[in-house]
Amino acid sequence: MYNKKFWKQLLIALALFLAGWFTFGQAQAQGKPEKTKVTIAVGGKNLFYYLPLTIAERLGYFKEEGLDVEIVDFAGGAKALQAVVGGSADVVSGAFEHTIGLQAKGQRYQEFVLQGRAPQIVLVVSNKTMPGFKSIADLKGKKIGVTAPGSSTNMMANFVLAKAGLKPSDVSFIGVGASAGAVAAMRSGQIDAMANLDPVISMLTQKNEVRIASDTRTLKDTQAVFGGNMPSGCLYASAAFIQQNPNTTQALTNAMVRALKWLQKAGPSDIVKTVPESYLLGDRALYLAAWDKVKEAISPDGMMPADGPRTAQNMLQQFDAELKGKTIRLEDTYTNAFVQKANAKYK
Template structure:
């Protein structure tokens, strides 16, 4: 009996060593900007890398960041600009694989107010929905306000989350405008509820609004965690890059086939249109370019006094070391 128990414990230990547990927070799992995370999870790539990834859906990027700082998650799937914001506050946060090369954030106004709100400058005094205050959708709004001669305080910001909650906030007239991501944007457009003022879902739109490629969704963590867990980080990156490669050239129908039914919000055909509008925004390689991180720095410097005052070392906000070690196909 004693020998059997020892064998059983050895098996458990071996399984524990084979399956490395990682707690990962995401700022809205059903948001299309984070879609590769679900693709990788559903295709089993994390498990094939020997990882037990526990995903906590925190509904907004700012909440995911808070969870990392508070220690309740180890890694975040969120937007790259938070790494710059944190460095300005003296925190060493590092992005280690790029998922989105464009933000895919859209600013739209309610269609019934389109004759009154014809430009960003007309938003003064209005209520604008964002996923959550302090999230990248909020940063995007702030930048556009400053760029158009307003201050961030010239509007009232309302947290509306993502997906169905964001759509409901517009339908119920809780906000006059919205800065949000897919699938909410296409749902609102198809129902004739919003008119788009700024759109970064495509190469052309991102170039018009932000000047070019703009690191968006990434995996980031503290430098201390990265230094302690290089093997785990490499496995995470291996899985994510494999997922990004899998998505290249796939049709919306092929991608939708691996997703949970609840992602479609009751309208699969409309969700396929959402995917068509979004596929261009994902990185094909997971790699950061040397110049693109300058754009988030420019955006944040436009309205964040901490970033304006800080001497930001962009090279410390991201690394390609893990992506460069991913096995070739």
Template sequence: MRRWVLGWLVVLSALSLAQTRVVLGVGGKTAVVYLPLTVVERLGYFKEEGLDVVIQDLQAGSRTLQALIGGSVEVVMGFYDHTIQMQAQGRDIVAFVQVGRYPAIVLGVRSDLAGEVRSVADLKGRRVGVTAPGSSTHFFLNYLLAKNGLKPTDVSVIGVSVGAQAVAAVQNRQVEAISNVEPAITLLQERGLIRILADTRTTKGTREVLGGEYPAAVLYTTRAWLERNPETAQRLVNAMVRGLRWMWGKSPEEIAQVLPEEYFLGDRALYLKVLANSLESFSPTGRFSDTAPLRPLVVLSSFDPKVAQAKIDLKRTYTNAFVDRVPKR
């Protein structure tokens, strides 16, 4: 009898573990900046941590932030700079694992306009595509405008989403320039549709544009959720760090093998180039450095008066506590 009861307790414990459900929002699941999320999902690491992660693809970072504030998602895979922006508005949002150490955002101008638009300053009066207004691709554009003596209102911003939709916006001349992420950028380059003005996919490019490492894609949530669900947060981080470790040192071909066919947009060879252009941007450890979070604060302060005027406590916008407890495998 005792053995039977113990057996059922083990079964019930396993069922309880398997039933931990998390609703996670992402601003464009096929965007390469968020690729580790798909890798972790496809390799089964969430399930191995006893998590049922329900992923809602909301197609833009600003929408996922709104979903978190509104309570329709519990955790977001989005850009770190939103945590700073929210603190300036009195909201306590915390990033708890770093996925991208560089933004991997690129600003490009349509090739047929390259003779007229030779620098960011020449974008004045132009239509510029971003994933969505208020997203990190928009922040990146605003920073570059400010750096070149322009105001955010000096250009017309149009939301063009990611992937094929972003490519179509350039191809159909809906926009004259674009601030976006992979796979759209390599697709546009390969078709000769854009000329690059600023590129943060690599160490070299990020250093030139932003001065060095810049926390980009992260998992973030409200401090209240994190404090209520520390075990669930730890399991999420365990899975994400395991995925980042798996990706580090892998070739584009090896990573492509675990991805869904639809990610390749009908051209696997081209997608391998996309991966080759992007792999340097991912964090190998999931850990935030003590100095890199200052860069997003500088960027946001250059064009957002609320951030510039607020007293931001960067230590409250991120934590390494969960990453530091990830088991060494």
């Protein structure tokens, strides 16, 4: 026969259990995403630039945060941006500097989780059409391939040209995408130079088809080109979307931070097993060699570096006439609030 002490302890334990369950239920209710179906626009999903997005999707991190995410792939970041501004997507996985350009046009968009801490963009010159290339000035009057006009590859090329005294109008920019089409455009001689990313760049450099004119795949090279930390791929959305959907934004950030942390620990075989076969462009060894060149560029925690927004603004001001005379509130172009919570949750 049980004594009174036993029953008293059992009732206390039961009360504590129910109190904990109630608190847990409340926390769950408070954290429920306001919008569970989210469309993310991206320009060139196969690129390492966007690898954290693919990892979050393939490992089910979005689903575990209560989200049904649809990722729509475009030829370049400028096209992905148009999708969000036009209302056919909620969030962009794209270059941070677009938030600055949008603010100059009176539109407030905000970055909320960083994917890359270096742009990974490489400007290469064709050995076929420009065998005598000596300096950036030689590109005057030439055709330069970019993922899409107005994209981050276009911006990087504009910046490198500006440092050499050339204006965007001194060259012809041609959209070539971020996959096999870009490689084909270079090999066929349709373009004289190209600003693109890995694995596309590694496919061309391995056979000595191009020479590198400017490289931003490592932190050191990035700082040499831009003069500071240059943020790159990120998730950004309109300020209105973030304000109206804070729990959804937090859920997206949580999934992305988990993906970033997974990438910090993953081995080459883990990555190859996780990404779609098409990402390898038919050459697994090349894909892994390219990953080795860019892995330092992946953000370890999703945090925007303190000098990042200013570096991006300085870059744009070198060639973007729309920014001249405009006051940009850089503090409105990003927030680390969601990332800080995600890092507290996922160590």
